[in-house]
Amino acid sequence: MKSLISAEAWNGQVRAVRRARVTPGQGCIIEQTPNGCILSGAGKIRWRHPWQVSAQWNVDPTIQPLGGQWTATLWPGFVNAQDVTIEVEVASKPNVQKQPVQVPLTEEDPPLLILSGFRDPAAPGLPQASDDGDIIIPPGEGYPKFFDSLGVVPASNGGTGLGALDSTPDPTRTRQIRGCDIALVTPRLATHQQVDVLDPGTDAQSVSISTVFDNTALINAKSAHWLIATSKWEPPMEPTDLDRLMGTAVEPQTDEIKIATVWLVSPPDVGSDAQPDETWTAYPQHFVFWNLNYASRAQISAAPPQPLKLVTGLALGVADTLINGLLSPLNDANAEVSAMLNAANFSGRYWSI
Amino acid sequence: MTELPFVRRGQPITAELWNKLVAAVRSVRLLPGDGARLRSTPDGTLVGFDAAPSPWPHAFQVTLFGQTAAQISSGLVNGIEPKIGDVPMSGTDKQPPPRLEFGKLKLDPNNRGYVAIEITCDDKWKITTMEMVQVAYFDSENGEDPPTRSGGVSAIGGIPGISGRRVRYPVAMLVQRKSGQLDVVQIVFFNLAHRAQPRDNQSDAARHFFWPGAA
Known part of the structure; x- marks a missing residue:
């Protein structure tokens, strides 16, 4: 009996056949024959450097609508000779809710880092309004030049007016690109400044700037150093000298460094709103190639200066209040400058080892 | 089929x-x-198949002999070569490069240990002796028991020193797998430079810094 084969069914089989074609990778030798492909393991493979990223598509029918997700494994890297971890969800027993667990990169079954958020580096930035009321479209972030030769859509040039959101398509460049950053996070001791309001009449000062130590990140840290995946990594904001002068400095409680960016490139003629699936190809770009050491400046702040006072006892003490009031602005200025120059600094640095 | x-x-x-x-x-x-x-x-x-990576000779390269010994390629810290026993790692005219004999392998509860350089400094924090050792914990006093106060998450980074103006810096991690196989994961690939930042002028406690190169 004749059966109609739908195009969808046919193409599904074609895709399955194409995926099953073997390409030799690390440590693999192949020999194609009409009856199949002979796979053999080679004796040696290329040296893998610390933090080397391998991205792969994991099939998971429970994840819809894509039917899977992109994950990454990393060759072990160390910070201060300590293991670095990735948080994974693990169920200790069957039918028990999964709990987050920190798994070291040196584990026999290396942990998978889920690449859950992607950015589009070709897309224009968010529209902004200028002081004159013009709409400014920032240009796209861009991507490494390597991808130009693969036929990836060019990054948006941006411009003024909403018309800048549209761009003339290039028929030879129709592949979409997405990026996901992998960063290393290290919790650390941090400080924030505290402003106490005083009575200028009695204290000869209206504000005092002191330093408070923050260790909640250290207390709650589940490992000394861990890796995260994020659509676009931004370094933690350190306070500026102006912040310290104003007494509003708040240090971040983590130090971070970008390890790699995983770029995903689509097949040709994919819509600009497509999400990376199994048909896309991953290209890791590394920024760190060696193990790291880390240290914080651990610069402790000096105590706030004692305010200058003049105790005369004149006019039965009333003059002292007036004198303190007059001295208050001087003492406040001294306190602010002292807070800036002698501020605590626990920002950390990584370096290759 | x-x-x-x-x-x-x-x-x-x-x-x-x-x-x-x-x-x-x-x-x-x-x-x-x-x-x-x-x-x-x-x-x-x-x-791809898991296979041994192409050998790349480098400083402090650890090669296991079973689970009781290791050969460590020569390396320098501040231009000085560590010793195993009384013999420099590169050997002498009369003695070949020595092996580090573990005896009983020292591992922590996670089946991890280290091959480390144990450095002793003088009162000016200059290196006096360096010895290759195998330990379970590089930041505890005897290397076999967990550290009492430090260890775990460190508040200010660096490598914590131990008493007697000493510090241990791991060159490789040893990981015993469930199958019993012992794997080496290399940490250090280059000669090192070292400086200590003592807590104060009297204390023998310090945090230590290592970076690749000469002093």
């Missing part, structure tokens, strides 16, 4: 033929076995 017949022009594709095709496609799917890694792409599957 079911042999797929070829069809003639005009021959109808019956349900039986189609199902044979589906079965054949399913049977040639690639599945990773022991030591095999697969990466599926639209144009084929990249197949």
